[in-house]
Amino acid sequence: MTETLASPASTDQLPQRRVLANGIVVLVKPNPTADIIAARLFMRGGSGWETAEDAGLTNLLAALLTRGTEKFSSLEIAEQVESVGAGLGTDSATDYMLLSLKTVSADFASLLKLAGEILRSPSFPESELELERKLILQNIRSQREQPMAIAFESLRQLMYGDHPYALPGLGTEESVAKLDQAQLRAYHQRHFRPDNLVISIAGRIDIDEAIAHIESVFGDWVAPSEPLAQLTLPAVSTQPSRIQQEQPTHQAILMLGYLGATVSDPGYASMKVINAYLGNGMSSRLFVELREKQGLAYEVSTFYPTRLEVAPFGAYMGTSPENAAKALKGLHYEVKRLCDAPLSDEEVEATRKKMLGQYLLGKQTNAQVAQVYGWYETLGLGLDFDDAFQAQLEQVNAADIQETAAKYLQKPFVSLVGPQEVLTELESVELA
Amino acid sequence: MLNGPELPEAIRLDNGLTVIHKALPTPVITVDVWLPAGAIVEPEGCDGVAHFLEHLIFKGTERLAPGDFDQLVEAGGGLTNAGTSYDYVHYYCCAAEGQLPQLLAGLAELLLAASIPDHEFERERQVVLEEIRQYEDDPDTVALAALWAAVYGKHPYGRPILGSVESLEAQSSESMRQFHRSHYRPEQMTLVIAGEIGRDRALELAEQCFGEGRSVPKVMAAQAGDAVAIAPSAKPKPPLVSTELGGIHRHAIKLPTVEQPRLMLAWPGPGIDQAETAVGLELLTVILCGGRLARLVQDLREQQRWVQDIDCDYSLLREGGLFTLTAWLDEENLERVEDRIRHHLRELASQPISGRELERAQRLLNNDFAFSLETSEQWADLLGYHQVVATLPLALAYPQQVLQWTPDALQALAQRYLSPEHYTAMVLLPEGKD
CATH class of the missing domain: 3.30.830.10 (Metalloenzyme, LuxS/M16 peptidase-like)
Known part of the structure; x- marks a missing residue:
C-alpha cells in the first residue's frame, strides 16, 4: 500500500552523516545485500559559475580529471580502474561536479585513494587537453542530430537569456576552442577544497570503516583560510518568445517552457504535483489526452528539475507534420487549463500517491541511494528532504495548484523544430 | 561470486503457467510476465505485429476500460511497462506488496482477455506510426536497423521490430486478436515474482490471478484456423545468414x-x-x-x-x-x-x-x-x-x-x-x- 511506499524516507533509514575536521561531509547508507559499494563525490561549483566566454569549462575539467595527476598518467589511472573491473567516472552539472565510483567491496579502499589523487592533484596535461577538446567539439556537433536536443537547447536559451542557466553544459564551439590550462587551474584552485566536498556512499560498508578510509585519503587536506566563494546570479529577466528551427525531420518537435518555482518557493510542491499530473507515467494527463485519446504522439511528457534558482518547467512532444498545429494547440490547452480550473480532489490524491511511490522506486540501487542523498546534501536541502517534501505534499490542495499554475504557467516560451512547411503553418498558431 | 545467489525453480501450475519466485530483501516487488511471442513469430508481411500487440494489450478488456490498469498501478504508487524484442515480449509492474493482488489480477486480465476494440486499434496504430517516425529521426537507430537488415536479409532478425507503415496498415483489429489468441495462452507464459514476498504467497497469487478459477473472464479459446495462420513452423524460416556469401x-x-x-x-x-x-x-x-x-x-x-x-x-x-x-x-x-x-x-x-x-x-x-x-x-x-x-x-x-x-x-x-x-x-x- 502507499503507506508502505512512503516509509523508506522515514528517518530510521536515512544515511548516517558526519562532518570531518576539514569540512568534508560524509554520508553512509550501509546495505549488506550484495558485495558492492557505490560512491558519489560531489564538489560544489558547476556550470552555474560559467559565462558565455568560458562555457563548458566545468565539463572540460571533469573530463580531464581522469587524464593525469601529479603522480599518474592517463594510462596509469585507467590501469588502476580497469584492472579490477571497477567503474570511475566524472561528470558536471549546473551546481556541482561529480566523481562516481562503483566497486566490489574489496577494491573500494584502493579506488577511493585514486579518487583522492584525482580530485586533489590533477595536472591537466596539454596533450590530453587537446584530445578532450577535440572530442567535446565533435560531441557538440553530434547534439545537432537529435531534434529533441535542438529544441531543448534553444528553449533554454530563450528562457534564461543572460543567466548562466542558458549556457549549454558542453559549452559552445567558440568557447571550447579557447579554454586553456590556466583557466582549468584557476577553477580547480577555487572550487576544489575539502569544505566544498560531499562524499556519499551506499553498499557493503559501515560508517566507521568509511570514515577511516576517507580520513586516510582526505584527512590531511586543509581547507584554505579564505572563505568559500559565493555565487550570486543575476535575476532572470526574459519575456516569453518563440523560436523555430528548420530541420528535415520526420516528426515536428513541440516544446513549451515556463520559468518555474525555485525549491524554496512556497509553490514548489504544487509545481511538482503539476509536473507529475501532466507528464509522469501512462496515467498522466498529457499521455491520456494527447496520446491515448488522440493518437498524436508516441513521446509526450513534462520536465521540472529541482533547482536552487528559477527552474525550467517544460511540456513537449514529437508529432507528425500534418498533426503539428492540432498537437501544439492541444499541448498548450492542457497546461493552460490548470490555470483556469481546479483539479478534482481525486486527481490531486492520485497524483500524490503516484509521487510517493516514485520516491521508493527511485532509490533501489546503491548508486541511486548515494546519488539522491549526496545531491540533497550538496544543494543544502537536508537529508530529510524527502520527509519534509512529503509533509509539504500532504498540505497541497487543488486551490494551491491552480494558484501556482496561474502564477507560473500563463504564457509559454515556445521552441519548435521540424520541416519548413510545418514551421510556416505553426507561425499562425497563437498561444495566448 | 562463485558461491553467489541461489537459482530459484520454475514451477508449473495446472493451467500450464510457469511461475518463478525469487525471494529478495527489496520492498519493491516486481511481477514480470514473459512470452516467446516476439517479432520472430510474426508471419511474413506482418512486421511489427508483436510490438503493436504489446501496445494494444494496454487497451483493456471487456471489464477494464483503456487506461484503467495504468491508473490502478500509478495511483497506487507503482509503475508498469513492457518491451518487445525478436525472441520475447514481456510485461511488468513494480509495486509494494500490499498493491500486488490487485495489480497481478489486472495484469493477468489484460494479457489473457485483451479485447482490442476497433477504435482503440485505429488510434493506437497512429501512436506506433509516431514511434516509427521518432526512430527515423535517430541516425544511430536507422543505421543499426539497416545493418541488421543487411546481415539477416529475409530472416525475421532482419526485420524492424516496430514494423513499417505498410505492414501496420495491412493489419486489422481481427488479425491482431488472432495473433493474440495464438500466442498469449497461459502455457506460453512465464510469470516471475521477485522481491520481499514468501513463496507460498507468491504461488497463491499466481494461482488466483492466472489459474483456472481466476475471478476474471475465461481465456478466449483458440479458434480454428489460428494455428495455421500464425504458426511460424508452417513454413521454414529463411536461413539466418546466407553462408555462400564471402568477402x-x-x-x-x-x-x-x-x-x-x-x-x-x-x-x-x-x-x-x-x-x-x-x-x-x-x-x-x-x-x-x-x-x-x-x-x-x-x-x-x-x-x-x-x-x-x-x-x-x-x-x-x-x-x-x-x-x-x-x-x-x-x-x-x-x-x-x-x-x-x-x-x-x-x-x-x-x-x-x-x-x-x-x-x-x-x-x-x-x-x-x-x-x-x-x-x-x-x-x-x-x-x-x-x-x-x-x-x-x-x-x-x-x-x-x-x-x-x-x-x-x-x-x-x-x-x-x-x-x-x-x-x-x-x-x-x-x-x-x-
Whole structure:
C-alpha cells in the first residue's frame, strides 16, 4: 500500500552523516545485500559559475580529471580502474561536479585513494587537453542530430537569456576552442577544497570503516583560510518568445517552457504535483489526452528539475507534420487549463500517491541511494528532504495548484523544430 | 561470486503457467510476465505485429476500460511497462506488496482477455506510426536497423521490430486478436515474482490471478484456423545468414541530419544454444572496446585520435548473434580506421592475449553482472529472459562461464568468428555533403 511506499524516507533509514575536521561531509547508507559499494563525490561549483566566454569549462575539467595527476598518467589511472573491473567516472552539472565510483567491496579502499589523487592533484596535461577538446567539439556537433536536443537547447536559451542557466553544459564551439590550462587551474584552485566536498556512499560498508578510509585519503587536506566563494546570479529577466528551427525531420518537435518555482518557493510542491499530473507515467494527463485519446504522439511528457534558482518547467512532444498545429494547440490547452480550473480532489490524491511511490522506486540501487542523498546534501536541502517534501505534499490542495499554475504557467516560451512547411503553418498558431 | 545467489525453480501450475519466485530483501516487488511471442513469430508481411500487440494489450478488456490498469498501478504508487524484442515480449509492474493482488489480477486480465476494440486499434496504430517516425529521426537507430537488415536479409532478425507503415496498415483489429489468441495462452507464459514476498504467497497469487478459477473472464479459446495462420513452423524460416556469401559486403546510407559519420562492421555469431561461446565473444568486445585501455579505444581514439568514440557489442539472440563494431568519426578517416580495425582483428587471431588483459575483461564483466542484480526488476528480467529464451540455469551460470575462458581459447574464437576478410560494413553519411 502507499503507506508502505512512503516509509523508506522515514528517518530510521536515512544515511548516517558526519562532518570531518576539514569540512568534508560524509554520508553512509550501509546495505549488506550484495558485495558492492557505490560512491558519489560531489564538489560544489558547476556550470552555474560559467559565462558565455568560458562555457563548458566545468565539463572540460571533469573530463580531464581522469587524464593525469601529479603522480599518474592517463594510462596509469585507467590501469588502476580497469584492472579490477571497477567503474570511475566524472561528470558536471549546473551546481556541482561529480566523481562516481562503483566497486566490489574489496577494491573500494584502493579506488577511493585514486579518487583522492584525482580530485586533489590533477595536472591537466596539454596533450590530453587537446584530445578532450577535440572530442567535446565533435560531441557538440553530434547534439545537432537529435531534434529533441535542438529544441531543448534553444528553449533554454530563450528562457534564461543572460543567466548562466542558458549556457549549454558542453559549452559552445567558440568557447571550447579557447579554454586553456590556466583557466582549468584557476577553477580547480577555487572550487576544489575539502569544505566544498560531499562524499556519499551506499553498499557493503559501515560508517566507521568509511570514515577511516576517507580520513586516510582526505584527512590531511586543509581547507584554505579564505572563505568559500559565493555565487550570486543575476535575476532572470526574459519575456516569453518563440523560436523555430528548420530541420528535415520526420516528426515536428513541440516544446513549451515556463520559468518555474525555485525549491524554496512556497509553490514548489504544487509545481511538482503539476509536473507529475501532466507528464509522469501512462496515467498522466498529457499521455491520456494527447496520446491515448488522440493518437498524436508516441513521446509526450513534462520536465521540472529541482533547482536552487528559477527552474525550467517544460511540456513537449514529437508529432507528425500534418498533426503539428492540432498537437501544439492541444499541448498548450492542457497546461493552460490548470490555470483556469481546479483539479478534482481525486486527481490531486492520485497524483500524490503516484509521487510517493516514485520516491521508493527511485532509490533501489546503491548508486541511486548515494546519488539522491549526496545531491540533497550538496544543494543544502537536508537529508530529510524527502520527509519534509512529503509533509509539504500532504498540505497541497487543488486551490494551491491552480494558484501556482496561474502564477507560473500563463504564457509559454515556445521552441519548435521540424520541416519548413510545418514551421510556416505553426507561425499562425497563437498561444495566448 | 562463485558461491553467489541461489537459482530459484520454475514451477508449473495446472493451467500450464510457469511461475518463478525469487525471494529478495527489496520492498519493491516486481511481477514480470514473459512470452516467446516476439517479432520472430510474426508471419511474413506482418512486421511489427508483436510490438503493436504489446501496445494494444494496454487497451483493456471487456471489464477494464483503456487506461484503467495504468491508473490502478500509478495511483497506487507503482509503475508498469513492457518491451518487445525478436525472441520475447514481456510485461511488468513494480509495486509494494500490499498493491500486488490487485495489480497481478489486472495484469493477468489484460494479457489473457485483451479485447482490442476497433477504435482503440485505429488510434493506437497512429501512436506506433509516431514511434516509427521518432526512430527515423535517430541516425544511430536507422543505421543499426539497416545493418541488421543487411546481415539477416529475409530472416525475421532482419526485420524492424516496430514494423513499417505498410505492414501496420495491412493489419486489422481481427488479425491482431488472432495473433493474440495464438500466442498469449497461459502455457506460453512465464510469470516471475521477485522481491520481499514468501513463496507460498507468491504461488497463491499466481494461482488466483492466472489459474483456472481466476475471478476474471475465461481465456478466449483458440479458434480454428489460428494455428495455421500464425504458426511460424508452417513454413521454414529463411536461413539466418546466407553462408555462400564471402568477402566484405559494403552498404552506405545517407541522412540529411547526420553531423558525425559512423562506420559499422558486423560478424554473425552463435545463438543462445552456444551461450558459452557468446560469453567468449563478449570478452572480446571488452578486449577491443571496454575502457580506455582496450585495444581499439587506445589506438584509434587515444593515440591516433581518428575517432570520436568506438564501441563494440555482441547481441545474443536465440537463433544467432551479431558482433558489431561502431566508430563515430570524420569522413576522411573512414578508410584508415577500417584498416586499423582489421589489423587488430588479425592480431587477435594470430597471438593470444595476455593473462592480464584477460583478467581485466573477466573482472569487468563479472562486476557488471553483480551490479546488474540489485533490484527486483533486474532479477525478474534475468530470470524471465532465461526461462523463455534459453534455460533457467543459464541465468546464473554467467560468472562461471566468464572465468572459463583462456587466452588460447579466445584466440581460436577470434579466428573462427572475427574474420578481417569477411564481414558486413555499413557507413552512415550526411546527405548531400560529398
